[in-house]
Amino acid sequence: MTDASMQENPEATPHPVSLTAPNERTRKRAKAERRFRAYGIAAVATGLFFLVVLFTSILSEGIPAFTRTVVSVEFTLTEQQREESEAELFKTKAYSNLFISALKTELDERGLNVEINEDAIERLLGKVGGTIRTFYSENPGKLGEPVEFDLAASSRVDGYFKGRVSRDTMQDSRFLEKSDLDLVDALKEAGVIKQAFNWPFITGADSGVDNPGGAGIGASVVGSFFMMLVVLGLSLPIGVAASIYLEEFAPQNRFTDLIEVNISNLAAVPSIVFGILGLAVFIQFMHLPQSAPLVGGLVLTLMTLPTIIISTRASLKAVPPSIRDAALGVGASKMQAVFHHVLPLAAPGILTGTIIGLAQALGETAPLLLIGMVGFVARGYPDGFLAGFTEPNSAMPAQIYTWASRADAAFYEKAWGGIIILLVFLLTMNIIAIILRRRFERRW
Amino acid sequence: MNDMSRVERQVDTNKIKLECRDCQVYYGETHAIKDVNVDIEDKTVTAFIGPSGCGKSTFLRCLNRMNDTIDVARVKGSFKLDGEDIYDKRVDPVQLRAKVGMVFQKPNPFPKSIYDNVAYGPRIHGLARNKAELDEIVEKSLRRGAIWNEVKDRLDAPGTGLSGGQQQRLCIARAVATEPEVLLMDEPCSALDPIATAQVEELIDELRSRYSVVIVTHSMQQAARVSQKTAFFHLGNLVEFGETGQIFTNPEDPRTESYITGRIG
Amino acid sequence: MPLLWLILIVVAIAAVGYVLGRARALQSAGGDSRGLHSLPTFYGANVALKTAVPAFGLLIVWLLVQPIFVNSQISGMIPDTEVEEGSSRSLVMAEVRRTAYGLENAVAQGNITEDAASNANADIAEVTQSLKDAGQIVTSEITQPILLAAQSYRVMNSGGYSVMSIAVILIALAGAVFSWRQTQSEYRARNVVEQGVRVLLLAAASIAILTTVGIVLSLVFNTWEFFKLYPASDFFFGTTWSPSFSGRGGSSSLGVLPLLWGTLYISIVALLVAVPIGLFAAIYLSEYASPRVRSFAKPMLEVLAGIPTIVYGLFALLTVGPLLLEVFGDDGLGWMKAGTAVMTAGLVMGVMLIPFVSSLSDDIINAVPQAMRDGSYGLGANQSETIRQVVLPAALPGIVGAVLLAASRAIGETMIVVMGAGAAARLSLNPFEAMTTVTAKIVSQLTGDADFASPEALVAFALGMTLFILTLGLNVFALYIVRKYREQYE
Secondary structure, rough: HHHHHHOOOOOOOOOOOOOOOOOOHHHHHHHHHHHHHHHHHHHHHHHHHHHHHHHHHHHHHHHHHHHHEEEEEEEEEHHHHHHHHHHHHOOHHHHHHHOOOOOOHHOOOOOOOOOHHHHHHHHHHHHHHHHHHHHHHOOOHHOEEEEEEEEEEOOOOOOOOOOOOOOOOOOOOOOHEEEEEEEHHHHHHHOOEEEEHHHHHHHHHOOOOOOHHHHOHHHHHHHHHHHHHHHHHHHHHHHHHHHHHHHHHOOOOOOHHHHHHHHHHHOOOOOOHHHHHHHHHHHHOOOOOOHHHHHHHHHHHHHHHHHHHHHHHHHHHOOOOOHHHHHHHHOOOHHHHHHHHHHHHHHHHHHHHHHHHHHHHHOOOOHHHHHHOOOOOOOOOOOOOOHHHOOEEEEEEHHOOOOOHHHHHHHHHHHHHHHHHHHHHHHHHHHHHHHHHHHHHHOO | OHHHHHHHHHHOOOOOOEEEEEEEEEEEEEEEEEEEEEEEEEOOOOEOOOOOOOOHHHHHOOOHHHHHHOOEEEHHHEEEEEOOEOOOOOOOHHHHHHEEEEOOOOOOOOOOOOHHHHHHHHHHOOOOOOHHEEEEEHHHHHHHHHHHHHOOOOOEEHHOOOOOOHHHHHHHHHHHHOOEEEEEEEEEOOOOOOOHHHHHHHHHHHHHEEEEEEEEOOOOOHHHOOOEEEEEEEEOOOEEEEEEHHHHHHHOOHHHHHHHHHOOO | HHHHHHHHHHHHHHHHHHHHHHHHHHHOOOOOOOOOOOOOHHHHHHHHHHHHHHHHHHHHHHHHHHHHHHHHHHHHHOOOHHOOOOHHHHHHHHHHHHHHHHHHHHHHHOOOOHHHHOOOOOHHHHHHHHHOOOOOOOOOOHHHHHHHHHHHHHHHHHHHHHHOOOOOHHHHHHHHHHHHHHHOOOHHHHHHHHHHHHHHHHHHHHHHHHHHHHHHHHHHHHHHHHHHHHOOHHHHHHOOOEEOOOOOOOOOOOOHHHHHHHHHHHHHHHHHHHHHHHEEEHHHHHOOOOOOHHHHHHHHHHHHOOOOOHHHHHHHHHHHHHHHHHHHHOOOOOOOOOOHHHHHHHHHHHHHHHHHHHHHHHHHHHOOOHHHHHHHHHHOOOOOHHHHHHHHHHHHHHHHHHHHHHHHHHHHHOHHHHOOOOOOOOOOOOOOOOOOOHHHHHHHHHHHHHHHHHHHHHHHHHHHHHHHHHHHHHHHHHHHHHHHHHHHOO
């Protein structure tokens, strides 16, 4: 039958005789198809691979920041010992000697005989005497009772436990000597030195450049919190008001067009430019305090506004016109129709957009660099609610950047740990946004 | 079904190109096509008519496995093109579609030049060995699409710039360029004005000399004008299938009669 | 915080006004709210609006205008002899302001008595010393005119703020009384309030314009200052970037070309990573992937977009940099000297941009009508042929727009380059060398110790201007292309 069609068609039929027997060309085409598909799979896989690498390195590098090495020693100070020590010229030294002898006794009891000298203890645990003295002057009632002291080991010792410092690569310095590691090993065998959860990292403030062990992210979390309060308090009402105007009331004219063009362009302006704006307008021109969460919040508000306006307008647009018509039909004014009916129906969408905008603002770093939130070392919590806005403070991403740019590698661990905390906040916010969307999403 | 006997009668005049038996199509849970048996003859225009949603387009799309591109569609039954099951696992739908071309309801020229639109099929199927052959194929196809005279001076102009009727004839030329044996047309004139429709109908009649043409149409007049055989679909069933003249003058099934006289549909 | 108190007082007046206005409206209708033109709350809101809006408006305008006014007054007080060679009036003014704030803070802390601070004949050395004791930053050379200027600066400022407080409160009260007396049953309170709210909404929408104006003004103004101190041609065509650290200008070379090159190079590397991966991922996810794969992979890729840039910066600095160094460094191929390099920053930025490119392309590919694909399948094309020869050419303008948007993102990205690209400005082709970018230098010039009025700091604004114009141009062009593309299929 192919013959028949051949005779009638002057040209030879170009198609293979049978559908089930692929010819050379179809095979080649099928191969090209498979190759193309493989590129696609490879691209998706590469993207996911990067995601996995990113998260593995965050987790593997950051989790150690949540543990710290402590030496816990049970120690009893009698009234008499205290008085004797207070009479000495070098008071803290006297306390530290008492501590060393207590430690020695404890080690001896367990049958471990190691040389403990005072300098080594100072390299391992810092100024022990001072810590003990402060404790008893604050808690005189504890005199004569056994007290369990959890003393934070120095960051080098911490690094030795976490594998950052090893016997082979380390060099003797005033921070740690090789011989100290023998002592550390002995203490470890005795169970005196151990890993504990690093509460000070979560609750504490930044430490100085040479004390990575004591650095905490707590103060900058507070700084970020105040910034977010400013962002929320300004960008939500302004953003919603602007969106309502543009979506419901704006006449079709040049001015409205100008606003629209501005919003879509601002959404794509690099964040660093907002930092320049903040520096020039808020700090140089309006003389607001540098490094203050208030200024950071203002800058981030301007940055977040376009995002919030765009998402709010989308949710307002999603409310069908029939709702407005219904309200207008019973004699409500346009304003009442919008505020009584449209806005409540759009609220979940607006909220979702706002939370996502806030999450974006929370992770933003570049503008904060310019308004001085990085140079500032937050050493404590603000003094009160209002001071929280105006007192210089750091913010989470700025704090992470500060740690990452310090010379001591021990701070890197803190930076990764800080990122985990930052991501936990972001994740929580995004999950809330997703839940809100799932729960209140309405299909018209 | 009682129309089976009549189908048998037609065989002696023309060779059967495409034989469909017990065809079922499901869209997810919906049973869209039920037990359809149709024989498409070579060098004949077969029209599928019926009210909207009766499944005629769906059935048409089964004939070159366009339903494969829809995830939820499932097709059962036997479809034999020149005796070969087109739903056989070994069949490459790509090869099948080169043999069974398709023209769509809305003209859909690619956003390329007129030349590239027509050359697209021959290029992917490797029908031309050199530029000269390709030029020849393009010219021949455009002539068969009855549009050559209108576009021969502007082959580099974008295909999307043509008028609706020209676009549809371009799409027909594009389909013809791959040398199909069967040409499926899904309401090819529904987006065209009456003059363009007349041109396309004339073209369909010319195409009959080379191809087996299957056309889905809403317009009974069009079916009467262009087709030799007509199949009437209703609610997913093939109600009646036979000579066009007979279906329109002397339908056997009361539903066909109601539709033709305008009482349903 | 007197400003806070002022705000609270105005709010309180407005609140009282609301209650009284509402009560008066009800009273005028004989206690029956049906006799009123509008709901009683509208009468209250009318009073509250007319109290608060003018008062806050005045407050804002005053806060903006007063510093300008005081500055120009004080600036006129400084004799020309005080402006040294190589310095500028604005540098001296910065000095004056610093001294004034120093005095203010010192008085607040009790280090200096009010009398001593405002004594025009005070001994300069003594004042300087006591300011230093109070922990205030002052340069050593406070001169008599500067001290005088600083003292009158203080006086004018605090005087201005007192006047402002009184004026604001008076305006608030006047508004309250006026609108309270307006309140009668026939008064169309609803219309007035709604008109007022509408104006407020418009004001909120105008903030977008204000922001743009603020950005442009702060950039233009400071760039202008910079070009007064440093020749524009040297900035635009200079091929070396080496700011002096003295912070006083003179020996600095501030050519933008090496920075632009670094920016461009890193962005190109980033796009070379992001565009193929993002585009193919989008093609796969929109054309091939089963719904289940799509619903998993798409949000996962978008997680990459939600990660803050500081994380990518750290990733570049601490993970990717050392990794590349291991392969290409002295122990490996010997091409790389340090972990921070164009490659490091470019790679990481590319990863960051993958979801950006892929989700934009995804939208654009989905906008190509299905009829186009059907036409191609109907001719016997397989999926990859359809995508390559029909879908992608049709989507090309949109994809170009997406790539341009990604490029603008890459150019404006800060944290990754600050942490991953290095600090040396050079014109080199080796991607394993450290280079620096416009954004990174904006940060380093403005966070250093340089005086804000010196060319070393002001150059950051010129850089910001360059960056702003560059990204704005790219965005406008890209959005134009994308919009044209959308219109084609609507």
